[in-house]
Amino acid sequence: MSASLPYAVHETAGHDNASMTTVGFWIYLMSDCLIFAVLFATFGVLVHSTAGGPDGKGLFELPFVLGETMLLLVSSFTFGAGMLSAQAGRKKQLLAWLAVTFVLGLAFIAMELHEFSTLIHEGAGPSKSAFLSSFFTLVGTHGLHVTCGLAWLIVMAHQVVRFGLDGIALRRLACLSLFWHFLDLIWICVFTFVYLREFL
Amino acid sequence: MKAPLPHSGMEHAESHAHGNLKSYVVGFVLSLVLTIASFGTVMTDLVPHASRLATIVILCVVQLFVQLVYFLHMGTAKSQRQNTAIFACTSLLIVIVVAGSLWVMHNANVNMMPMSMSIQSALKHP
Known part of the structure; x- marks a missing residue:
């Protein structure tokens, strides 16, 4: 693969290495989707099993959740803007967008950790009831994914600084882009079915 | 996504697969509106209690598809x-x-x- 012409040399209709990598990564994302589907199903089954402990309505604060949602949504957009800079070959712009995305993701994780510690402090930890166990597992798994995404962002930024925007970097950025947008998709389901559903 | 790519110069599969600024802005604005609508359904009294669950589920599914199409470029x-x-x-x-x-x-x-x-x-x- 030529470094100066990362994609332009591949005129074969979508079956070059790069697109096969993306398809492979997509299959990984879909298997991740199944993990979340199982966790959502578990949560749905256990949501009323509060074992005499607090239910979601007394624990969750919607304005706080709206804040988390906005952080993740804006970070999804800034990553998209970064991808456009990457395709245009504007390295500095890409790095700036990656940094903005990282800060937004970090703020999201900070808010989530704050929420978790508040809940545990109020005596609503994961061992309190089946409802809270499944809540912490589901939301925690998503948070863990976002944390992995943050680590990947740092690694990616380092690679771009060190090796430049070659075809390999663009391919990996495309995978990270899918991953980051995918986490926002999962979060849409989380805020709808975990948080909003409690306040109907 | 059916939207034709304006003045990109190359009708190439890769440009389809990565989208353009317009698709990101459209996706972002739609997601923003749908998110606010979801929270508004529950946090205000505009929607009767009986139809709130259906409303947020529909808004959720619509936003999933908006992001799949405009951010993940599925199509x-x-x-x-x-x-x-x-x-x-x-x-x-x-x-x-x-x-x-x-x-x-x-x-x-x-x-x-x-x-x-x-x-x-x-x-x-x-």
């Missing part, structure tokens, strides 16, 4: 057909897993749990 373009097909299969599995679990466990709860049993009485008679 019927040649380079994306494979991904779309894999996604459709996964969706089927997800529906079976989630709906099946809820259905089976609901039936188990209704038919097998003695309604009078509390935690205290369950602990007394193991």
